[in-house]
Amino acid sequence: MATEEVAKPSPLPPYPEMILAALDGLGDKNGSNKSAISRYIEGKYGELPPAHASLLTAHLARMKESGELIFLKNNYFRSDAPDAPPKRGRGRPPKVRDPNAPPPPPKPASTGSGRPRGRPPKAKDPLDAAVAQATAGMPKARGRPPKKAKTEAAAAPAPAGDGSTPVKRGRGRPPKVRPVVPSETAAA
Numbered sequence: 001m002a003t004e005e006v007a008k009p010s011p012l013p014p015y016p017e018m019i020l021a022a023l024d025g026l027g028d029k030n031g032s033n034k035s036a037i038s039r040y041i042e043g044k045y046g047e048l049p050p051a052h053a054s055l056l057t058a059h060l061a062r063m064k065e066s067g068e069l070i071f072l073k074n075n076y077f078r079s080d081a082p083d084a085p086p087k088r089g090r091g092r093p094p095k096v097r098d099p100n101a102p103p104p105p106p107k108p109a110s111t112g113s114g115r116p117r118g119r120p121p122k123a124k125d126p127l128d129a130a131v132a133q134a135t136a137g138m139p140k141a142r143g144r145p146p147k148k149a150k151t152e153a154a155a156a157p158a159p160a161g162d163g164s165t166p167v168k169r170g171r172g173r174p175p176k177v178r179p180v181v182p183s184e185t186a187a188a
Contacts, residue, residue: 012045015059016068023069023078031075034060 012018022040026032032040038056042048049055060076063069070077 012048015055016063018045019056019059019063019069019076020078023076028075031070031072031077033075037076 022037
């Protein structure tokens, strides 16, 4: 019995090599999208594994993360290609300055004489500072603090019979005002 050697198909090259060969073979200056790369690989290498689509997606993502490929506007470029777009940083790009325009006037140096930045600090109350200093070593009471006692001026509001000062109303819907009906006994 003679041993017959079955002609085995040559193993496929690694996916990164196939992807780079596809980008070179397609030669589009605007880059190549994933479907064009996939069609090129299928046409050139023929028999591919059943998971070709997911393998291609995974290798493209890995090559993009490692910096071998540049992904821009749904197209892939080789990072070392001369026609690859320049890499942009994060954020909004600076405005393009007109070279013929006169330079902007220099900003006056801030010496601190103007108003400082931010919200101005609250006015210090000497009473609050004294209370804070006196109670610095004491433990803080638990729970909600008690309501402050009303002073005499706030406790007795001025009557508003003449309509010049507004009446302070309570919370909620005001009671229904009933018209005064003259009674029969008062007329007699």
